[in-house]
Amino acid sequence: GAVVSQHPSWVICKSGTSVKIECRSLDFQATTMFWYRQFPKQSLMLMATSNEGSKATYEQGVEKDKFLINHASLTLSTLTVTSAHPEDSSFYICSAPVGRTDTQYFGPGTRLTVL
């Protein structure tokens, strides 16, 4: 299957700092990528849709100024958590559909811990 990678796999930062997470499609191009957040023992919640060459689309309740998304190329989307606080600590996962199919492949996730 298609491969999606994320970097870093885990990050610890101080409260008030910003953290950038990268999502890459390694063997296919993705005009659309999705960012999810998952708290412990909970399901995945869609945060936003990352669109190559245009602005991201955010789900209701997700602050666009807090979670900056940039889809700079057909293989890279980045999520920047700005002014991170302990409540932003979570598992962030990206996904991308392959071609014009619905099948989405997920990255391995990034564990963010804000102290």
Added chain:
Amino acid sequence: GESVGLHLPTLSVQEGDNSIINCAYSNSASDYFIWYKQESGKGPQFIIDIRSNMDKRQGQRVTVLLNKTVKHLSLQIAATQPGDSAVYFCAESPMDSSYKLIFGSGTRLLVRP
């Protein structure tokens, strides 16, 4: 709001037995359904999918059943193995949603040796 939910949060089965994980969905406009497996600390792994014009689809040791009448989805795992222990999520994609997925709450499958 519309959601995808599961009946059982935890399922414990004996190694070698068959497992059945259930999921109820509420969005009648969904036309694509997927099962994912998630191991601890990892991203979801695609298992099998099914479109709304089908009611059954089989893969290797897995079968997905779709009952649109009662909006029910199930994942059957044959001859469950210890490596099948994980959390399983169903997800639905509403028609014309630009590939958005709505995830259910998840079921943890524990395989007893």
